[in-house]
Amino acid sequence: MKLPDPEARTGFWIVMGVGLVLVVELAIEASEKDMTFLPGTHAVASVFALLPGAFLLWVFGSMAQRSTKTQNESDSLEDPSYTAALVLLLARTLQVLAIAIVVLALSGFTALARFVLSGCALSLGVIGILLVTDRLIVSALGLAAGVSGRQYGETRQSFLSIAIGLTMSIAALPVIALIWGARPADISEFWRLMTEGVVVGGTRLSATVVLVFAVTLLVGLVASRWLQRFLGSAVLPHTHLDSGAQSALRTGIGYLGATVSFMLAVGFAGIDLSSLAIVFGALSVGLGFGLQAVVSNFICGIILLIERPFKEGDWIEVSGYSGIVRKIAVRFTRLETFDRDDVIVPNTDLITGTVKNMTLSTITGRVIVPVGIAYGSDIEKAKSIFVDIMSAHPDVLREPAPAVLFRGLGDSALDFELRCFISNVGLGLTVRSDLLAGVYRELDKAGIEIPFPQRDLHIRTPSGLSELSAKNPSEAEPRASPQPG
Numbered sequence: 001m002k003l004p005d006p007e008a009r010t011g012f013w014i015v016m017g018v019g020l021v022l023v024v025e026l027a028i029e030a031s032e033k034d035m036t037f038l039p040g041t042h043a044v045a046s047v048f049a050l051l052p053g054a055f056l057l058w059v060f061g062s063m064a065q066r067s068t069k070t071q072n073e074s075d076s077l078e079d080p081s082y083t084a085a086l087v088l089l090l091a092r093t094l095q096v097l098a099i100a101i102v103v104l105a106l107s108g109f110t111a112l113a114r115f116v117l118s119g120c121a122l123s124l125g126v127i128g129i130l131l132v133t134d135r136l137i138v139s140a141l142g143l144a145a146g147v148s149g150r151q152y153g154e155t156r157q158s159f160l161s162i163a164i165g166l167t168m169s170i171a172a173l174p175v176i177a178l179i180w181g182a183r184p185a186d187i188s189e190f191w192r193l194m195t196e197g198v199v200v201g202g203t204r205l206s207a208t209v210v211l212v213f214a215v216t217l218l219v220g221l222v223a224s225r226w227l228q229r230f231l232g233s234a235v236l237p238h239t240h241l242d243s244g245a246q247s248a249l250r251t252g253i254g255y256l257g258a259t260v261s262f263m264l265a266v267g268f269a270g271i272d273l274s275s276l277a278i279v280f281g282a283l284s285v286g287l288g289f290g291l292q293a294v295v296s297n298f299i300c301g302i303i304l305l306i307e308r309p310f311k312e313g314d315w316i317e318v319s320g321y322s323g324i325v326r327k328i329a330v331r332f333t334r335l336e337t338f339d340r341d342d343v344i345v346p347n348t349d350l351i352t353g354t355v356k357n358m359t360l361s362t363i364t365g366r367v368i369v370p371v372g373i374a375y376g377s378d379i380e381k382a383k384s385i386f387v388d389i390m391s392a393h394p395d396v397l398r399e400p401a402p403a404v405l406f407r408g409l410g411d412s413a414l415d416f417e418l419r420c421f422i423s424n425v426g427l428g429l430t431v432r433s434d435l436l437a438g439v440y441r442e443l444d445k446a447g448i449e450i451p452f453p454q455r456d457l458h459i460r461t462p463s464g465l466s467e468l469s470a471k472n473p474s475e476a477e478p479r480a481s482p483q484p485g
Contacts, residue, residue: 001067001087014060021053022121025114046110053117054101057094064091090127094120115181122179126172134165213269217261224257247312247328252305255330293348294331300347301330309350310357315426317356319349358425364397365425369435372413374449379406379414382448389438390420395431397421412453 003011028046068088097120104113174187194207228250236246305328310316314325316335321343323335333350335343358365373382383404390402402420409415418439422431443450 001064003063003067007063007066011060011063014056014063017056018053018060018121018124021049021056022118024049025053025118029114046114047105050101050105050110050113050117053121054098054105057101057117057120058098061091061094061098064088064094119180123176126175126179130168130172134168137164209269209271213265213271216265216268220261220264221258224254224261227257228253251330293346297331297347300351301328301332303351304328304333304347305330309355310360314360315358317358318345318353321345363424363426364421365428366419366421367428367431367435369418369432369439370407371416371418371436371439372410372451373416373443374413374451377414377448381446382416382443385442385446385448386416386418386439389435389442390418392438393420393431393434395422395424395427397423413451 001011028049064087068084068091097116101113101117104110104116174182177187178184231253232246232250236249239246310325312325312328315323316325318335321335321337323337323341323343325333326336326342327334330347332344332346335345337343371386383406386404387402390396391398396402397420400421402418405417405419407415407417418435420431420435422428440450
């Protein structure tokens with residue numbers, strides 16, 4: 001644990017106190033063989049050793065929790081280390097067991113409380129021996145690698161050091177089991193089952209088989225991951241493939257490597273899966289109905305990676321959404337809309353639906369701007385103004401040349417369309433805004449009116465109402481209300 005010097009000295013005396021409590025427990029246990037104590041005397045003597053021991057375990061757990069918080073704050077609050085998580089779990093377990101020891105001792109179950117206290121103390125001793133041994137081995141590996149032992153231990157990038165730590169932890173499990181009441185016969189029986197194996201579905205599984213399977217699978221996955229990184233950094237950047245094709249190739253190699261690793265692991269381990277064919281067949285039927293959509297999206301994702309109707313970075317429209325393709329996975333495709341929202345589109349919609357790709361073969365595109373001018377305006381002069389505005393814009397292509405179309409005679413205006421091709425279709429809205437601003441400015445200078453809808457309202461009086469008003473003028477006029485008094 002990374003602690004300041006004062007807390008480290010306190011931790012040292014806490015550990016010494018736990019050792020002293022353990023010595024007292026062993027002394028009481030030895031005296032019980034030569035002398036006979038009354039139950040009350042035995043309980044009181046045990047409580048004097050159990051309560052300090054429980055207190056020391058609680059303080060030790062609190063110190064371990066503080067060291068974990070300090071380490072997480074110094075490293076990263078959002079990404080705590082695996083070692084810190086284990087230390088935190090151990091600290092909380094010690095605190096729970098300390099409370100259990102106090103409750104058992106005060107309830108009269110002194111023998112059970114002494115068993116829990118001695119088990120905790122001895123287990124901590126075994127863990128300490130493992131940590132010291134691991135530190136020594138890591139330091140030796142660091143010296144062999146030409147770096148300091150501390151630096152080598154902090155990086156932990158060596159597969160050998162991880163394997164050594166895991167091996168020592170597995171070897172310490174029988175010792176921990178003996179501390180907590182397991183008999184040597186139980187451990188030997190467990191070892192026999194592990195070495196000889198058990199028959200599951202007609203296949204004998206043993207520790208050797210599981211180890212060979214795990215090691216082969218791990219080596220295969222590491223090799224495939226290394227091949228992916230090698231191709232992504234040293235080979236694919238020097239090819240003419242775009243980023244989408246490179247990502248698709250790396251993804252395909254990853255899935256192929258995982259499949260080959262699994263098949264090799266099964267073969268090297270000697271696992272016979274033929275007897276499980278019926279079970280797998282029944283499960284496949286159930287999974288086929290339950291995971292039909294998932295499998296369909298997976299197959300469609302593979303088709304997308306092979307056919308590549310679009311690639312990462314393309315602007316597409318699908319299922320009512322328009323955006324840039326950011327990721328093509330085997331189950332879904334992620335779009336980033338122009339509002340910076342992420343849209344997850346199932347690959348089935350991309351295969352079975354209609355996809356509009358604005359940048360598949362080229363990034364050029366056409367912009368259409370509708371404009372209306374007032375009746376009686378000079379049409380040829382307006383067309384010339386429109387062409388000059390489009391030709392003057394830097395993003396409008398000269399070939400194909402901009403065009404102005406007279407689309408129709410509207411209710412309030414002469415309808416025109418300005419059509420031009422731009423160098424980057426992603427700038428369509430900006431170019432459209434610039435053209436509209438230029439049209440408004442130039443038409444205003446030329447005195448050409450941009451009309452707005454107008455309506456003429458004619459009010460007609462029905463003939464019957466006119467005749468009635470002529471015959472009875474008094475009824476047509478509003479009557480005055482009578483005045484009081």
